[in-house]
Amino acid sequence: MKLIARSRSMRIIDKTAAQVRSLTPAEDALLVDFATGGLTGPRLLQANQMLMKVRNANQWLACDCRTDALPVLNVTLNGNTGTLFLKNNPGTAEHAPGCPFTKDEQEAAERAQAPVQPVAWLPPDTPLRLIGDFRTGASTSTNGPGERREQQRLLALLLTWIETSGLNLYATHLKQDLTGQFAQLRAVASRYPLVERVPASNYLETRLDMKHMMMLKARLREATIFGNHRRHGLLLDCIDQIKGRKVFHYRSEDGFDFQGHHLYWGGQRTCGPLLTLALYSPTTPGSHFFELIHVASVPVLSRGHLFPVYRDEEREPLKALVSLVDWMASKGVKVQMRRPVVGGQLMDELVMTSDQDRVLSISLLEQPIGPEPDTENFKRYADFKSPETFRKFVAGFFMRER
Numbered sequence: 531m532k533l534i535a536r537s538r539s540m541r542i543i544d545k546t547a548a549q550v551r552s553l554t555p556a557e558d559a560l561l562v563d564f565a566t567g568g569l570t571g572p573r574l575l576q577a578n579q580m581l582m583k584v585r586n587a588n589q590w591l592a593c594d595c596r597t598d599a600l601p602v603l604n605v606t607l608n609g610n611t612g613t614l615f616l617k618n619n620p621g622t623a624e625h626a627p628g629c630p631f632t633k634d635e636q637e638a639a640e641r642a643q644a645p646v647q648p649v650a651w652l653p654p655d656t657p658l659r660l661i662g663d664f665r666t667g668a669s670t671s672t673n674g675p676g677e678r679r680e681q682q683r684l685l686a687l688l689l690t691w692i693e694t695s696g697l698n699l700y701a702t703h704l705k706q707d708l709t710g711q712f713a714q715l716r717a718v719a720s721r722y723p724l725v726e727r728v729p730a731s732n733y734l735e736t737r738l739d740m741k742h743m744m745m746l747k748a749r750l751r752e753a754t755i756f757g758n759h760r761r762h763g764l765l766l767d768c769i770d771q772i773k774g775r776k777v778f779h780y781r782s783e784d785g786f787d788f789q790g791h792h793l794y795w796g797g798q799r800t801c802g803p804l805l806t807l808a809l810y811s812p813t814t815p816g817s818h819f820f821e822l823i824h825v826a827s828v829p830v831l832s833r834g835h836l837f838p839v840y841r842d843e844e845r846e847p848l849k850a851l852v853s854l855v856d857w858m859a860s861k862g863v864k865v866q867m868r869r870p871v872v873g874g875q876l877m878d879e880l881v882m883t884s885d886q887d888r889v890l891s892i893s894l895l896e897q898p899i900g901p902e903p904d905t906e907n908f909k910r911y912a913d914f915k916s917p918e919t920f921r922k923f924v925a926g927f928f929m930r931e932r
């Protein structure tokens with residue numbers, strides 16, 4: 531008797547994990563050869579063109595090697611060499627044994643050595659379980675072994691929502707006001723259940739103030755849908771700063787206390803504005819007293835533009851780049867700028883892409899992370915004489931004729 535092996539194939543997905551299309555057998559074979567390093571010449575070029583299209587469309591690749599989970603890969607640009615490669619998303623499922631897209635040893639080693647662990651991508655339609663249930667018995671300690679993982683999940687959720695809602699992508703024709711940006715975040719939240727059958731968007735307020743906390747509390751108190759799970763909701767807002775265990779909003783001088791930890795992106799605190807996601811729950815079983823538990827924050831460009839920044843020093847040059855992108859659009863040159871917050875190689879990496887396939891990877895930091903660049907595809911703001919020479923370079927890069 532012959533065993534028929536499950537045929538493995540790849541498909542292109544968008545960041546809500548919805549299928550865009552499956553790959554043809556020829557495309558799939560091309561990617562297998564690409565992933566295993568077996569391509570040269572025109573076939574390598576063909577693979578690169580295909581991957582660049584996926585990347586520019588803000589899409590990912592999903593591998594069908596398993597029936598019970600979905601390993602997801604992104605197309606990453608090595609800013610140093612200008613080459614593309616396939617990278618398994620942090621936190622994504624392992625491939626089936628023998629799958630050619632298995633996380634390679636180098637990838638695993640890189641991760642172990644990275645000073646800051648990359649944040650996991652959280653797949654939609656999977657219960658988040660951001661907070662453990664109250665344990666029966668004496669201990670209500672908040673330092674259990676699952677505690678650290680819970681906190682990390684809150685930050686992972688915030689970054690996943692930023693990535694999925696497209697807040698980390700700027701293009702003139704996609705510009706949205708603040709209401710539109712929060713609407714995107716709420717739409718994404720509807721795909722993320724807190725626990726089984728409880729979409730996060732049902733217990734999410736996008737204002738962090740007393741009034742909205744009271745509204746959320748009232749809904750949580752009446753909720754029966756949590757069953758035996760600890761009731762909890764989320765508050766998401768752009769705030770001024772987090773100091774000690776207090777969150778400070780622009781609208782009020784009195785901060786809001788939180789019980790647990792502040793998770794911040796990038797291993798270092800950055801001043802506001804911060805897009806902040808807070809977990810809201812009773813502190814003891816049966817209590818009607820709700821509190822902010824953990825908060826996660828990601829610095830953003832400004833109060834009106836929630837584009838993620840890694841460090842405060844990026845804000846001024848980034849604002850200049852936004853107006854440059856707008857100016858180029860007015861001249862008919864469409865350029866989009868993206869910061870990959872999930873699956874990116876380096877946190878300071880900003881990738882600018884034109885619809886004519888030109889790609890420029892830049893770091894705006896005074897001391898960029900990563901190795902010395904040696905190609906035309908990666909530039910450091912710090913290496914330019916002035917903001918004006920940088921601006922001229924970027925404009926020239928995208929606007930010069932081929």
Ligand SMILES: [Zn+2]
Nearest residue numbers: 593595625629
């Ligand atoms: Zn696989």
